Amino acid sequence: MASNIDERIAKEREKLEQLKRQKRAQEAREKKRKDAINKDRWMKIGIIFETKFQAVSQLTPRRTKAENDIEFAPLTEFISILAGDMGIVNKLNDMLTTQKQNNPDV
Numbered sequence: 604m605a606s607n608i609d610e611r612i613a614k615e616r617e618k619l620e621q622l623k624r625q626k627r628a629q630e631a632r633e634k635k636r637k638d639a640i641n642k643d644r645w646m647k648i649g650i651i652f653e654t655k656f657q658a659v660s661q662l663t664p665r666r667t668k669a670e671n672d673i674e675f676a677p678l679t680e681f682i683s684i685l686a687g688d689m690g691i692v693n694k695l696n697d698m699l700t701t702q703k704q705n706n707p708d709v
């Protein structure tokens with residue numbers, strides 16, 4: 604009888620472990636999906652930004668974070684100035700809200 608109970612406990616533990624593995628796999632797939640969406644968004648934003656502010660095409664990615672911080676410092680400062688202008692930020696938010704309302708399926 605004890606052996607039967609031990610077997611059932613072992614089977615239930617295995618089921619639990621399998622469920623945990625499935626959950627981790629699902630979470631990993633979801634993270635990968637979201638990362639792909641974010642990467643696509645960042646790429647599109649970058650392309651749009653570069654078409655409007657062509658000077659940023661002079662920037663060259665560097666090997667280290669420190670080098671990139673230096674290379675991209677003027678762009679970071681420029682974007683900080685834009686972000687600090689609440690009129691511009693509010694205009695962008697309004698435009699995005701209007702776009703979503705006019706195109707709910709997109």
